[in-house]
Amino acid sequence: MNGFLGTYSVSLDDKGRLNVPAKFKGLLERDSPQLVMCVMDGFLIVFPQREWAANEEKLYHLNAFDKSDRNRLREFYARATECEMKSGKILIPAAQREAAGLKKEVTLVGMSKTFELWAPDRLEKTSK
Amino acid sequence: MNGFLGTYSVSLDDKGRLNVPAKFKGLLERDSPQLVMCVMDGFLIVFPQREWAANEEKLYHLNAFDKSDRNRLREFYARATECEMKSGKILIPAAQREAAGLKKEVTLVGMSKTFELWAPDRLEKTSK
DNA sequence: AGGATTGTGTCAGAAAGTGTCGTAAAGTGT
DNA sequence: ACACTTTACGACACTTTCTGACACAATCCT
Numbered sequence: 001m002n003g004f005l006g007t008y009s010v011s012l013d014d015k016g017r018l019n020v021p022a023k024f025k026g027l028l029e030r031d032s033p034q035l036v037m038c039v040m041d042g043f044l045i046v047f048p049q050r051e052w053a054a055n056e057e058k059l060y061h062l063n064a065f066d067k068s069d070r071n072r073l074r075e076f077y078a079r080a081t082e083c084e085m086k087s088g089k090i091l092i093p094a095a096q097r098e099a100a101g102l103k104k105e106v107t108l109v110g111m112s113k114t115f116e117l118w119a120p121d122r123l124e125k126t127s128k
Numbered sequence: 129m130n131g132f133l134g135t136y137s138v139s140l141d142d143k144g145r146l147n148v149p150a151k152f153k154g155l156l157e158r159d160s161p162q163l164v165m166c167v168m169d170g171f172l173i174v175f176p177q178r179e180w181a182a183n184e185e186k187l188y189h190l191n192a193f194d195k196s197d198r199n200r201l202r203e204f205y206a207r208a209t210e211c212e213m214k215s216g217k218i219l220i221p222a223a224q225r226e227a228a229g230l231k232k233e234v235t236l237v238g239m240s241k242t243f244e245l246w247a248p249d250r251l252e253k254t255s256k
Numbered sequence: 257a258g259g260a261t262t263g264t265g266t267c268a269g270a271a272a273g274t275g276t277c278g279t280a281a282a283g284t285g286t
Numbered sequence: 287a288c289a290c291t292t293t294a295c296g297a298c299a300c301t302t303t304c305t306g307a308c309a310c311a312a313t314c315c316t
Contacts, residue, residue, distance in 0.1 A: 019294055078237045081134040087275055150303055
């Protein structure tokens with residue numbers, strides 16, 4: 001498999017877990033089930049942990065003792081959460097579900113190295 | 129685990145201790161429960177002791193006989209406190225709680241190598 | 257020493273997270 | 287089109303984590 005591709009409609013269970021589609025499952029199992037999930041403008045981006053690390057490197061030049069740099073760092077880190085695919089499922093923490101407006105139905109969109117989680121209605125609005 | 133990530137809302141107990149979220153707990157247990165807590169502009173930064181040491185090194189080059197350098201050093205050290213995670217909790221000394229305006233509700237923000245403690249209302253103002 | 261204040265360990269109930277399984281639905285090969 | 291395999295879903299039981307409370311220990315202050 002080359003990367004995360006395509007659109008899937010999945011439903012969350014009563015605890016807010018999503019079943020990873022079989023095609024993505026293979027990728028995550030082979031590589032690593034470790035993930036970082038990050039809130040963007042109204043939707044979630046899921047990074048396999050390696051991909052996240054690559055993005056994080058771009059922040060190393062910022063100075064943690066500088067006020068405005070620190071604010072930028074915080075924005076980035078505060079929105080992120082580690083998670084993991086367990087038993088073929090990913091638990092989406094309540095805060096993240098909230099931020100992305102996810103109810104039961106979730107649309108999952110492959111973006112090659114990462115994939116996104118959308119509330120169906122929001123995705124529809126955005127793509128217009 | 130990659131580092132401290134995400135935002136958590138936790139509440140202090142009657143003695144001013146905070147329950148460390150399970151995700152952070154793992155990191156602190158593996159590395160070391162020894163911490164240094166430091167007051168910044170209205171919030172607290174918590175350094176795992178190794179991370180503190182690394183930051184301290186950056187200050188060694190400052191000149192102990194230079195007045196303004198010395199002021200910066202003093203500011204840095206005077207506001208720092210050693211503390212420790214015990215029974216999965218961290219006691220926040222009264223002085224620090226005071227300085228950060230922490231009441232019962234505290235927002236905990238992961239910053240990769242360190243994490244921050246905020247009074248919810250102050251964080252909200254800052255992030256705007 | 258006695259009493260107040262501050263720090264520490266532990267526990268029980270509630271809430272959140274996790275594993276598993278049966279059934280339903282979708283996909284596959286012939 | 288049919289039987290078979292795989293995948294998705296919902297449900298349930300179980301485990302872990304979070305919280306507030308209590309009891310006790312240590313320290314400080316007269």
